Amino acid sequence: xxxxxxxxxxxxxxxxxxxxxxxxxxxxxxxxxxxxxxxxxxxxxxxxxxxxxxxxxxxxxxxxxxxxxxxxxxxxxxxxxxxxxxxxxxxxxxxxxxxxxxxxxxxxxxxxxxxxxxxxxxxxxxxxxxxxxxxxxxxxxxxxxxxxxxxxxxxxxxxxxxxxxxx
Amino acid sequence: xxxxxxxxxxxxxxxxxxxxxxxxxxxxxxxxxxxxxxxxxxxxxxxxxxxxxxxxxxxxxxxxxxxxxxxxxxxxxxxxxxxxxxxxxxxxxxxxxxxxxxxxxxxxxxxxxxxxxxxxxxxxxxxxxxxxxxxxxxxxxxxxxxxxxxxxxxxxxxxxxxxxxxx
Numbered sequence: 001x002x003x004x005x006x007x008x009x010x011x012x013x014x015x016x017x018x019x020x021x022x023x024x025x026x027x028x029x030x031x032x033x034x035x036x037x038x039x040x041x042x043x044x045x046x047x048x049x050x051x052x053x054x055x056x057x058x059x060x061x062x063x064x065x066x067x068x069x070x071x072x073x074x075x076x077x078x079x080x081x082x083x084x085x086x087x088x089x090x091x092x093x094x095x096x097x098x099x100x101x102x103x104x105x106x107x108x109x110x111x112x113x114x115x116x117x118x119x120x121x122x123x124x125x126x127x128x129x130x131x132x133x134x135x136x137x138x139x140x141x142x143x144x145x146x147x148x149x150x151x152x153x154x155x156x157x158x159x160x161x162x163x164x165x166x167x
Numbered sequence: 168x169x170x171x172x173x174x175x176x177x178x179x180x181x182x183x184x185x186x187x188x189x190x191x192x193x194x195x196x197x198x199x200x201x202x203x204x205x206x207x208x209x210x211x212x213x214x215x216x217x218x219x220x221x222x223x224x225x226x227x228x229x230x231x232x233x234x235x236x237x238x239x240x241x242x243x244x245x246x247x248x249x250x251x252x253x254x255x256x257x258x259x260x261x262x263x264x265x266x267x268x269x270x271x272x273x274x275x276x277x278x279x280x281x282x283x284x285x286x287x288x289x290x291x292x293x294x295x296x297x298x299x300x301x302x303x304x305x306x307x308x309x310x311x312x313x314x315x316x317x318x319x320x321x322x323x324x325x326x327x328x329x330x331x332x333x334x
Contacts, residue, residue: 015298018306021313021321028317133315139185146188148300150195154188
């Protein structure tokens with residue numbers, strides 16, 4: 001394996017294991033969950049996430065820019081994703097009346113039905129692949145770790161306000 | 168906040184905090200690291216990941232299909248990403264000689280130089296945003312947690328073999 005030579009900034013094996021282990025473990029879990037949702041409902045995990053965020057948002061709608069932040073996609077990436085979901089009838093775009101420029105993504109009744117179906121599959125996966133490996137004490141400790149990293153990370157989502165501009 | 172009514176499968180608040188906290192915390196860290204890399208080097212975190220995987224791979228090359236798995240992008244997503252990186256001179260595609268169908272992504276010398284520059288920025292971010300919040304014991308515990316979830320997740324990457332077919 002090729003190794004860069006600037007050892008001054010190298011991470012120790014223990015640091016590397018903790019950091020890369022998180023990325024690897026999460027990627028692996030999400031990959032499995034994506035495969036399960038796709039097989040059972042023809043729904044990608046990323047699309048499920050969009051449905052989830054819209055389901056929880058006030059009036060079942062989010063600005064495209066807020067959605068982009070929530071699902072960690074670039075604006076162009078989220079735009080392509082919403083295009084596909086719009087073709088499948090799961091969401092629709094609505095122009096902001098305030099400034100006539102930005103768009104909302106809005107959950108459709110078909111999207112809501114799909115979310116409810118897919119949710120049981122997804123939660124079963126979360127239990128089997130994640131929660132099932134931890135005791136209650138482990139979960140408390142993990143929650144503490146996430147709060148250290150990002151204060152507020154473990155609190156229920158803060159649905160973006162649905163008034164004001166939606167650029 | 169709208170709530171689905173099938174409470175039978177709901178996660179408890181403690182379960183939800185541990186699970187969503189992981190997703191939120193990691194998303195937030197990666198978002199910050201992406202912003203730092205982009206500001207300092209004009210390089211997206213996703214592109215940095217591609218450079219890292221190629222740097223560590225034997226002969227600095229990976230099949231497109233392996234790369235897609237490593238960076239958790241769909242085949243079309245990784246194809247678009249490699250298109251952009253090829254335009255920037257950071258990687259090049261090489262057709263597999265074995266079967267004439269698949270492609271390798273290969274690190275260029277410019278890509279390697281970019282990786283070395285960006286690496287210092289990225290590792291400083293990993294230290295400040297992640298490692299700096301944990302003691303050595305915490306890191307050991309986290310590593311144990313990742314191994315429970317995905318055995319092998321904390322071991323050094325297994326560079327995909329560079330022989331055989333590359334479909």
